Amino acid sequence: MKKLSMCLAIFLLFLSGCSAGTKNNSQRVGENSLKSDWKEITASAKGSKVNFFMWGGDEGINRYIDEWVAPQLKDQYNIELKRYPMDAVEFINKLKTEKRANKKSGEMDVIWINGENFKTAKQEKLLLGPFTSKLPNFQQYVDTQSDDINYDFGFPTEGYEAPWGKVQFVFAYDSNKISNPPKSIDELQAWVKQNPGKFTYPAPPDFTGSAFIRHVLHEKSKDYNAYLSKYDEALLKGEADQVWNVLNEMKPSLWREGKSYPQSLSQLEQLYKNGEVWMTMGYDEANASNLIKTGEFPASTKTFVLDKGTLSNTHFLGIPYNAPNPDGAMTLINFLLSPSTQMKKMEIEYWGENMSLSVERLSDKDRDIVESIDRGSATISQEELSSHRIPEIGAEYVQWLERGWMENVANK
Amino acid sequence: MVKRIKSPGIITVFFVMLFSLFLLLPFVPLIIWSFTKYWPWPLLLPEKWSMDSWRYLFSASGRAGEGLFNSLIVAVLTLVGNMVLGIPAARVLAQNEFRGKMIVFSILLAPLFIPYTVSIMGMYDFAIRLDFINDYLSVAFAHLIITLPYFVATIWFQFRLIGAKYQEAAASLGASVSKIFFWIEWPLLLPAVLLGSFLVMVISFSQYLPTWIMSGGTMLTIPVVIFPFASSGNSSIVSAYSLLFFVPILVLMLVYFLLMRINSRKQFINRGEDIAIRTNKHSNQ
Numbered sequence: 038m039k040k041l042s043m044c045l046a047i048f049l050l051f052l053s054g055c056s057a058g059t060k061n062n063s064q065r066v067g068e069n070s071l072k073s074d075w076k077e078i079t080a081s082a083k084g085s086k087v088n089f090f091m092w093g094g095d096e097g098i099n100r101y102i103d104e105w106v107a108p109q110l111k112d113q114y115n116i117e118l119k120r121y122p123m124d125a126v127e128f129i130n131k132l133k134t135e136k137r138a139n140k141k142s143g144e145m146d147v148i149w150i151n152g153e154n155f156k157t158a159k160q161e162k163l164l165l166g167p168f169t170s171k172l173p174n175f176q177q178y179v180d181t182q183s184d185d186i187n188y189d190f191g192f193p194t195e196g197y198e199a200p201w202g203k204v205q206f207v208f209a210y211d212s213n214k215i216s217n218p219p220k221s222i223d224e225l226q227a228w229v230k231q232n233p234g235k236f237t238y239p240a241p242p243d244f245t246g247s248a249f250i251r252h253v254l255h256e257k258s259k260d261y262n263a264y265l266s267k268y269d270e271a272l273l274k275g276e277a278d279q280v281w282n283v284l285n286e287m288k289p290s291l292w293r294e295g296k297s298y299p300q301s302l303s304q305l306e307q308l309y310k311n312g313e314v315w316m317t318m319g320y321d322e323a324n325a326s327n328l329i330k331t332g333e334f335p336a337s338t339k340t341f342v343l344d345k346g347t348l349s350n351t352h353f354l355g356i357p358y359n360a361p362n363p364d365g366a367m368t369l370i371n372f373l374l375s376p377s378t379q380m381k382k383m384e385i386e387y388w389g390e391n392m393s394l395s396v397e398r399l400s401d402k403d404r405d406i407v408e409s410i411d412r413g414s415a416t417i418s419q420e421e422l423s424s425h426r427i428p429e430i431g432a433e434y435v436q437w438l439e440r441g442w443m444e445n446v447a448n449k
Numbered sequence: 450m451v452k453r454i455k456s457p458g459i460i461t462v463f464f465v466m467l468f469s470l471f472l473l474l475p476f477v478p479l480i481i482w483s484f485t486k487y488w489p490w491p492l493l494l495p496e497k498w499s500m501d502s503w504r505y506l507f508s509a510s511g512r513a514g515e516g517l518f519n520s521l522i523v524a525v526l527t528l529v530g531n532m533v534l535g536i537p538a539a540r541v542l543a544q545n546e547f548r549g550k551m552i553v554f555s556i557l558l559a560p561l562f563i564p565y566t567v568s569i570m571g572m573y574d575f576a577i578r579l580d581f582i583n584d585y586l587s588v589a590f591a592h593l594i595i596t597l598p599y600f601v602a603t604i605w606f607q608f609r610l611i612g613a614k615y616q617e618a619a620a621s622l623g624a625s626v627s628k629i630f631f632w633i634e635w636p637l638l639l640p641a642v643l644l645g646s647f648l649v650m651v652i653s654f655s656q657y658l659p660t661w662i663m664s665g666g667t668m669l670t671i672p673v674v675i676f677p678f679a680s681s682g683n684s685s686i687v688s689a690y691s692l693l694f695f696v697p698i699l700v701l702m703l704v705y706f707l708l709m710r711i712n713s714r715k716q717f718i719n720r721g722e723d724i725a726i727r728t729n730k731h732s733n734q
Contacts, residue, residue, distance in 0.1 A: 121667060123677070134574075303681070304682075
């Protein structure tokens, strides 16, 4: 019995020995990385392993990381990339707990965040620090002056996160059933009246439904730009009634007379697939094309933007404060911002999402390639998208609108 | 081995059929969904079939192999822990009388009654402190806490059935404690150990939260791999994963029946008919 317990004790010691050796002193490493120059960073990242924590609910995105990015990173930098599927809310909570327990060395090197998550992470000091200025590709190809890079849902990024991609809100419709899609909220209202039961939107606080009602605000607001600066409840209170009016007037002609709404975008898409509604929407301009490709949407599906524009936002990559391999993390993020990696991301084959780089800053050759990329039959042209782009408003306004919708539209 | 040779009544057949239909029917849409991306409501069968979901599952991104492998390692470690801790505990509880026995017993069974979330929250802090331990071990440790009550209860029951008579007889003939255990108790215990092990492994396979928390989300067992898709509305992928999830359980089930069969046959040959009938009677009670 004594022998057995001795063996067990030695075994446990052995176990603790081998794992402790691989991850210690990372806090110091992290601060050092922020001070060292790019050459040192890439040199020390060679031969290391990077853990990438990201939402994992999309086949195309997962395949893009595992089948394209990981092998390239291995070839070019000899870095091993491991993707872990996890929702942003979960890894932010994980980081919070680790911070509370004063855990110096974590597991996550790169995390995919934006909006609310980023705000929490930055305010609670869960991020490593400003690092984007170190990345050559960020300096060279990203429009560092633009608002959609410097603000994330109205919150300043200050280099704590690097832009990975941009998405824009579009409406999708079946061109066999609708020949002339509406071009404004007013026209949409008229269309809904003429075609009762053929339109609805996901109930806020669903992400997509919430974005839809912001479009109504955008069109009805006297000065939308006022919402981009500091939070002012009085401003929103004054204009919100018009938003509720539009939505309430629409209500009797919605699907099921507006008595119930789809609870999520996937439910709305299900209705569209079944032909119950003729229009759907989404915060991803290539989503319809993706779904046509997999056979889920009818091939006659097309997308459109409003004349006054649709919301667009940027999503970002960050490095946690206790990343075990910050050098590797920066090398990966820099690689993800290279033109060839970003152009691959645009192809409908994997993801189909727009690049975070500025097209004007690309070489002539790359610009030609970008223009020739097949983004799918339902995706509208880059010029049309970028000329109809409106910025996101602050997270407080978003939440206020979501609560207001419950009171003034859903429960009326 | 006494077999009743009597054909079952029509009512029995009817209920068995009804019950199996009840169990099997949910699998039909799962199988269909895993082979199509688009199956709108009024259609009886999808119009377009595709292998995409299965191809994805076994691609580098799908992580089917990795998930199965990790699930299996964790389940085996959990099972070893259960054997080492559970069998002695069950033995003491079944054969000895001591003060506070009921308290010990209820503590052992506590994870069954205490709401899951309570113990999980405690585990969270614990996990960070135990960070130096290998992920497989710490995850198996969490699974051990959850599965131990099932295992102990199963083994305890069998120990009660065996009673103490054989052991007393052997002891009076001079057999040592270990000899009594390996030669008398273990063979009689085997059916319960097999059943308990089956339960332990199946429960371990289906744990999401404890796995997630103890490993910090880095231990990719099957439930952890499936989870991101569960809320994405991608019925096809979710169906394919669910079927994959079912495979190891099916295999375990086959192994269980196979081992049971070998066990009863071995006893039959080794110990003569008389004992075999008695052990069978015990295990069937």
